[in-house]
Amino acid sequence: MLLALTAVSGCALLSEDADDPAQYDARWDTSTADPVIKPAAASGLGYRPDSRDLQNPPAQPAIYQYQDPLRTGFYADQTHKSLHEYADQLAMGLMDKAAQVSTARIGVASFVRLNASLQETTVLGNQLAEYLMAELQEYGLSVVDFKVNSQVQVTARGDLAFSRSSKDATMTMDHVVTGTMVETPRGVRVNARIIALDTGQLIAASTIQLPAFMVTSLNQTASAD
Template sequence: MKRLIALLAMGVVANLTACTSTESIGSFWLGDDGEISHSAEPVPVPRGSGLEYHPDSRDREYQQHIAVDPGYRDPLHQGFSPSQTHKRLNDYASQLAMDLMDNATRLTQQDMVGVTSFVRLNESLGDSTVLGNQLSEYLIAELQEFGLAIVDFKMAGGVTVTPFGDFVLSRKANALAKQVSMDHVVTGTIIEDDRGVRINARIVSMQNKQVVASANIYIPAFIVTDLNKGLTAQVPVQ
């Protein structure tokens, strides 16, 4: 019976392709237990046999069966991106702040600490990203929860009132306070690869440049990609 099914299956191949010579592919059949069996050994189709086979649901089921690739694929290298995730950037900022405080030495609650943008690890060390800026903003709140005295050095000398709102933060150097007292500064670098971003953070003494705390964390690529959605080109303020 198995041999007959295989020959019938091969007959349709010969008729559809109008072959005049013997064609052969593997054979398959549906067992009594419902499992599909397959043999890669070729089955000869007699020339001019007149056999004709009409595909049914078993053929479609078999095609789906052989189309599945059972091999393992690294989801990150294959462009894995979940439709939903409960993880957000502030969760990674919280973990990073906890690791920094666990490793902190010679750091007291009286020390004034500023938080700067994280930058790409390149020649200039002056190239930040959306991730680098947002991470520093989250760290202000996260580190303050540990009792650190955080300094916001982006405060302008006064409030600027405009038709669009009232502003006290600025990135214009001439509008900022000339002297800001800080004992330590939080800074760090960004190292990007195909899988995501490695953040290397540290708290450094402004007096002697001593690193009083350090930590690193890895943020998956889909978190970074989500941050860039809807991002429009921005013109730097001169």
């Protein structure tokens, strides 16, 4: 009998020294409309405010007048999309409406600023034309390069096949791809078209918006060269 009492007493001592598991159990808080689980205080997961909670947020000036979104709105400064991908998008829009030019010879001219003369091009206008030549050729079009000389010029600077002289342009074509560029505060709107040279008929048209920072980066690269 004495031995049994000693065993019971020992169990009581062990239970008093052990931590109470209930103090670590999370419980449902049903005091609000949407019950949430609140961690127990001893778990270390509860929120404890510090000095940062006593700091007031910085005051924002009140806006009492209309703000033009084109001038005060969000401006991106980088993108994962390259100019070549914009040219691909432009070519896709053209080919979606120009199935009848698949067998015609087609040339690609520089894009020009939309002004009174329609004779001013830019780095962007020339690069878009170069990219479009490759993109349209991938769509199966018979693309011709009218800047190629009839003969290769061998010079001290290298062997040259291209020329900007009109008298050296010997290629003939049925259609031409060209377009205009409209410069805006947010970038450049490019309007491309495929035109039949014999009739002036508009075969297809497409448009894209290029962000301003991409155009600016092209200009910086050209200045460095």
